[in-house]
Structure formats: structure tokens, C-alpha cells
Amino acid sequence: MKTPNELFSRLKKMMPSDVQPKFKNGAELLAWNQEQGRLRSEAIVRENRAMKMQRIMGRSGIRELHMNCSFDNYRVENDGQRKALAMAREYAAGFENSISSFVFSGRPGTGKNHLAAAIGNDLIIRGKSVLIVTVADLMSSMKGTFSGGSDLTEERLLHDLSHVDLLVIDEIGMQSESRYEKVIINQIVDRRSSSKRPTGMLSNLDPAGMNSLLGERVMDRMRLGNSLWVRFDWESYRSRVRGDEY
Ligand SMILES: Nc1ncnc2c1ncn2[C@@H]1O[C@H](COP(=O)(O)OP(=O)(O)OP(=O)(O)O)[C@@H](O)[C@H]1O
Structure with a gap:
């Protein structure tokens, strides 16, 4: 498995030069990834809550x-x-x-x-x-x-x-x-x-x-x-x- 630093170097090579990434190194990439995961799971909790309300009262x-x-x-x-x-x-x-x-x-x-x-x-x-x-x-x-x-x-x-x-x-x-x-x-x-x-x-x-x-x-x-x-x-x-x- 690749480390965040290796992954970041690889992404950097693939990225067009005019694109500014949201992270500048492996540690930032890891933090960004974790933050995205947190946002996604919060969104899922919100969706579940909304679905529950829908079930209770339509x-x-x-x-x-x-x-x-x-x-x-x-x-x-x-x-x-x-x-x-x-x-x-x-x-x-x-x-x-x-x-x-x-x-x-x-x-x-x-x-x-x-x-x-x-x-x-x-x-x-x-x-x-x-x-x-x-x-x-x-x-x-x-x-x-x-x-x-x-x-x-x-x-x-x-x-x-x-x-x-x-x-x-x-x-x-x-x-x-x-x-x-x-x-x-x-x-x-x-x-x-x-x-x-x-x-x-x-x-x-x-x-x-x-x-x-x-x-x-x-x-x-x-x-x-x-x-x-x-x-x-x-x-x-x-x-x-x-x-x-x-
Ligand atoms: N002080 C206020 N400022 C702005 N809008 C208000 C204010 N008071 C009431 N409204 C608006 O007036 C309308 C009626 O208010 P609301 O539905 O809250 O009344 P209510 O006290 O619950 O009435 P009811 O007992 O008849 O159900 C709503 O559209 C509400 O947004």
C-alpha cells in the first residue's frame, strides 16, 4: 500500500501544472481525505435523519x-x-x-x-x-x-x-x-x-x-x-x- 507521501507525489505528476491542489504534501492529503470522510458521514447521518422523518410523517x-x-x-x-x-x-x-x-x-x-x-x-x-x-x-x-x-x-x-x-x-x-x-x-x-x-x-x-x-x-x-x-x-x-x- 502506498503512503500518503508516495500517493501525493504520484498525483502531483499526473496533475496539469495550472491546477492548484487543496493539499501540498502527504500529511495534508491525509487530513483532507479524513475531512472528506467526516463530511460524507455527516451527510449520511443527515440523510438518514431526513428519511426517518419522511417515514414518521411522510x-x-x-x-x-x-x-x-x-x-x-x-x-x-x-x-x-x-x-x-x-x-x-x-x-x-x-x-x-x-x-x-x-x-x-x-x-x-x-x-x-x-x-x-x-x-x-x-x-x-x-x-x-x-x-x-x-x-x-x-x-x-x-x-x-x-x-x-x-x-x-x-x-x-x-x-x-x-x-x-x-x-x-x-x-x-x-x-x-x-x-x-x-x-x-x-x-x-x-x-x-x-x-x-x-x-x-x-x-x-x-x-x-x-x-x-x-x-x-x-x-x-x-x-x-x-x-x-x-x-x-x-x-x-x-x-x-x-x-x-x-
Ligand atoms: N413577530 C413576527 N414577525 C414576523 N412574522 C411573524 C411574527 N409573528 C407571526 N409572524 C408570521 O405570522 C404568521 C402566523 O404566525 P404563526 O403561525 O407563528 O402563529 P401561531 O401563533 O402559531 O398561530 P395559531 O395559534 O393560529 O397556530 C406566520 O407566517 C409567521 O411567520
Whole structure:
């Protein structure tokens, strides 16, 4: 087998004189090669993660509408927004090894999804797996596992949902208060908190409403660690969305 130096000399002879290689000697060639290997394996991990999201929900982890939401394009026009933005940024920055969940509750159109997606997009760039899903989508995926044609079992889906680094459950309180929904959300939050994985919840209900809908047991688990509870109680931003801003 050739040493990196021998390989480099050979490559140099073959290279046209006007081509500048990314390395100047055998050691640099070896380092470059190792770096390429690292980049490739990172890309494979990312692809696998994306494929896993595709398998869980049939789409990528963050819906297209929110893929470009970031902390930087969240506009601040009042103290509530300023505080919510700062806390969301802080949450994302301290995510590593944290068990803390978050609850964004309040009025429609105030940016709960925007800031949850900003956290998610920030984490995805840092190599984490993130899934933002509505209760309705969650339930239809769960019910889909009952059909004979599905090769995904209820247990497998619950396992996958419990193992993404951050799972955000949206539209809590929009559902029909069915017992099955309550049981599933209970199981997911329970499994995630026991394996030290945080969950995000977005809702138009206030914390007391969430408590009576989902039960004290679930909401108590949402308080593990230094959890983040933010009230979004300002005017909706929706009438100002043009659709081309980000
Ligand atoms: N402060 C803001 N700056 C920029 N865009 C914003 C801001 N607040 C909300 N938006 C935008 O307004 C739209 C609605 O916001 P979002 O979906 O986050 O609301 P929400 O609080 O989750 O509403 P709902 O409770 O109805 O689901 C989105 O396109 C979002 O990007």
C-alpha cells in the first residue's frame, strides 16, 4: 500500500501544472481525505435523519410554510415579542443535554409556530432531529398504523416519535378531546421525558385549559428541568403576512 507521501507525489505528476491542489504534501492529503470522510458521514447521518422523518410523517420535520422562519426574521414591536424571542433564542442555545420542554400558549397568529420553527431550524443546522406536528396529523398517523396495508406498527411509530431530539406538538386544544388522543399524547410525553427528551407544545389554550384537557400528569412532565412557558398575548401578525418575506 502506498503512503500518503508516495500517493501525493504520484498525483502531483499526473496533475496539469495550472491546477492548484487543496493539499501540498502527504500529511495534508491525509487530513483532507479524513475531512472528506467526516463530511460524507455527516451527510449520511443527515440523510438518514431526513428519511426517518419522511417515514414518521411522510414529510420533512418542519412544514414548508415554516422552513424559513428564524429568530432574525421574527419582528419585535412590543415587550412580549421581545421577551418571547429572547427566551426562544436562549432555549435553542441551551438545548444540548437539556431535558427542558417548552409551552407556547396564547392568541392565534402571534408567532408560536414561527418561534418553534426558529428553534427547530436552529437545531437542525446543529445536526439535531426535529419534528413539528399537529395533533390531527399525529392522530391520523397513529390511526394509519391500524390499517392492514401499513407496515408501520403503532408501537414503532410511538418509538420513533419518542426518539426525535425535539418533538413539537401543535394545535393542542383544537381536537375533539377524545380519550385516544389524550392517551397517545400522554404516552409520547411520558416516554420522551423518561428518556430525557424535551417536547414542545403550542396551544391557544391557557395553561389551566391545557391542564384540564391533557391532565395534570402530562403537564407536570412538561415542567421538568428549567422548562419554558411563554404566553403570546398580543395582536395577530397574520394580516401582515404577504407570503414573500422569507
Ligand atoms: N413577530 C413576527 N414577525 C414576523 N412574522 C411573524 C411574527 N409573528 C407571526 N409572524 C408570521 O405570522 C404568521 C402566523 O404566525 P404563526 O403561525 O407563528 O402563529 P401561531 O401563533 O402559531 O398561530 P395559531 O395559534 O393560529 O397556530 C406566520 O407566517 C409567521 O411567520
